Amino acid sequence: MHMANELLSVPVAAGSAAIAAAGLGFICRKVRQIITAEKLALMGILGAFVFAAQMVNFQLPAMPGTSGHMVGAVLLAIILGPHMGAIVISSVVIIQCLIFQDGGLLALGCNIINIALVPSYLGYFLYRTVTAGPFNSLRAYVGAVLACVIAMQGSAALVPVQAALSGVLAVPFTTFLITMLGVHLLVGLVEGLITVAVLGYLQQVRPDIVVNSLPGKVRLSKKAVLATLVIFTIVIGAGISLLASDKPDGLEWSYAERPDQPDFEGIISNDSPTIAAADKLQARYSLLPDYSLRSSVIGDTAENHVEASAGWTSFAGVVGSAATMVLIWLIARVLRKKERLQA
Amino acid sequence: MHHAHIDKFAYQDSPVHRLDSRVKFIVVLVFTALVISLPRTSVSILACYAVGPFAILVLAGIPLRFVFKHILLVSPFVLILALSCPLYDKTPVSVAFGPFLWNTSVGWMRCFTILGKFTVTMLALIALISTTRFNDLLTGLQRLGLPRLLVIQLGFLYRYIFVLIDRAHRILRARAGRRLRRLKFRAELQIAASMLGSLFIRSIDAAEHINIAMQARGFDGNWRTLSKLQIRRCDLFFLLAAVVFMLGIYFFVKPILL
Structure with missing residues (x-):
């Protein structure tokens, strides 16, 4: 689920980081108005609880050897309310990125949106809609399962969308989307079941937590949530349709494939045989196809001969870098040994 | 508590550890963005980029085995995506690499680019985290507007x-x-x-x-720390070195290799 740096382009990463930062800033200001200092420790500890809860695994049926664990975003949103839940899960995602290196630094914005903001608000909203009115345990359970499944689907769908917007995807968009949704349907179901089971336990032991929820919790206004959902859908829809319209150009990566496309080769082979020969030679020796294309478009033979050594240049680059690293390591080792001898 | 702290090396002492956390954070962020924005077919230049974080890690005395074990530990998701590239992009290319020459598909090159970028950016992130105490990093981030x-x-x-x-x-x-x-x-x-x-x-x-x-003990919702962050001369020197390294690769090495 965690996006990696490599799946994003810098504009998409920056854009989603800006959205996540704006969202978090807004939520922080809002929460700051409502809660007192007493709640700070509670939020921190519940963040740590999410980590600990991920250690508690249980075996899944039908798939021996696999085990599931709870993610906890929806549970926290139900019990703490969406704002505090979103902050807690965001902090969990940040720690996962910084301390455990799960998900990259550039992808942090995307991860906060996908894993923290969307499940918290979507899950809480669904749960509240289903369980509106006086507390009824059956309705609460149905609501919790529904909230988990749909929130998980929502955040799983965002991963391929962000990757596709970045244009990094080698896998076809629909394949990726369907795989993500399918896998996370199962994950969401398991998450829903365990959330319900935990809610049931809490209901028996500390019913005050489940029904009234902890003090300092905020209710969401339905209109605000609906408006956000609509805006979100429009933005995502616009993104996808943009993507679909320039699909032949945007998703397929433009340069490297073309030398091997028949019509493209036709253009090149129209020229003199020397160029064709040079082109072949240079296709043999270039590590970087997009570079070879550039020179073949220019069609300058002399330059092509320079390009023929591209394989050697990159070889030199890699070997030189490796040698530098070994040198650095050796120097550090010698220095450290000297230090130890002196000490 | 008897489990391995992941950031246990942050409590060592070295010239790198003493640098200002804000400077380190921003340098790592810019470095990551630079590496990620490389074209998807450039494999060899990643080796040049790797020199920077590698030097920092060695200078800070972080055991390399720990670093690589950790990178391996967090790689599964990226590994799956990288390995699925050759399945979908079978455009053939010939790759010349020094004395070697072999025919592969574009998908394999993308696979190696993804893995290379992953490794290099992870090196940078680990270099940041294992040389910075988390509290200092937080103070720095707060100064930066968190x-x-x-x-x-x-x-x-x-x-x-x-x-x-x-x-x-x-x-x-x-x-x-x-x-x-x-x-x-x-x-x-x-x-x-x-x-x-x-x-x-x-x-x-x-x-x-x-x-x-x-x-x-008088907690009123405000966090007070003893650490006074200030940019010293060595921070400026590190910043200068990082900028020279990144600009150098960007303007001198990249045009040759690409």
Whole structure:
């Protein structure tokens, strides 16, 4: 689920980081108005609880050897309310990125949106809609399962969308989307079941937590949530349709494939045989196809001969870098040994 | 607490450890963005980029085996995506690499680019985290504009992660000692739920105790730290070196290799 740096382009990463930062800033200001200092420790500890809860695994049926664990975003949103839940899960995602290196630094914005903001608000909203009115345990359970499944689907769908917007995807968009949704349907179901089971336990032991929820919790206004959902859908829809319209150009990566496309080769082979020969030679020796294309478009033979050594240049680059690293390591080792001898 | 801290090397001392956390954070961020924005077919230049974080790690005295073990540990998702590239992009290319020459597909090159970028950016991130104490990093981030509430939240979270993970380990050991066979899914789920539920309630109770203790010591919702962050001459020197390194690769090495 965690996006990696490599799946994003810098504009998409920056854009989603800006959205996540704006969202978090807004939520922080809002929460700051409502809660007192007493709640700070509670939020921190519940963040740590999410980590600990991920250690508690249980075996899944039908798939021996696999085990599931709870993610906890929806549970926290139900019990703490969406704002505090979103902050807690965001902090969990940040720690996962910084301390455990799960998900990259550039992808942090995307991860906060996908894993923290969307499940918290979507899950809480669904749960509240289903369980509106006086507390009824059956309705609460149905609501919790529904909230988990749909929130998980929502955040799983965002991963391929962000990757596709970045244009990094080698896998076809629909394949990726369907795989993500399918896998996370199962994950969401398991998450829903365990959330319900935990809610049931809490209901028996500390019913005050489940029904009234902890003090300092905020209710969401339905209109605000609906408006956000609509805006979100429009933005995502616009993104996808943009993507679909320039699909032949945007998703397929433009340069490297073309030398091997028949019509493209036709253009090149129209020229003199020397160029064709040079082109072949240079296709043999270039590590970087997009570079070879550039020179073949220019069609300058002399330059092509320079390009023929591209394989050697990159070889030199890699070997030189490796040698530098070994040198650095050796120097550090010698220095450290000297230090130890002196000490 | 007897588990391996992931950032245990942050408490060592070296010239790198003493640098200002803001400078390090921004340098790593820019470096990551630079590496990610490389074209998708440039494999060899990644080796040049790797020199920077590698030098920092060696200078800071972080064991390289730890670093690579950790990169391997977090790689599965990226690994799956990288390995699926050759399946979808079979455009043939010939790759010349010094004396070697082989025919592969564009997909394989993308696969190696993704893995290379992953490794290089992870090197940079690990170099940041294992040379910076988390509290210093938080103070730096607060100066850079992270909301105060989030900083406090992260501070609390970091303080109690390992405490609660220990607690979870204890509960897990208790289950392992009592459950001697495979149970049905329903029973499994019920047991896991009561474990999680009791962990949850204990966390809430612990939060209450901590809150009382902190109030007794005058906690009013503001985080006060002793560490005074200031940019010194060595920070400026590091910044200069990093800028020269990145610009050097960008303007001199990249045109040759690409």
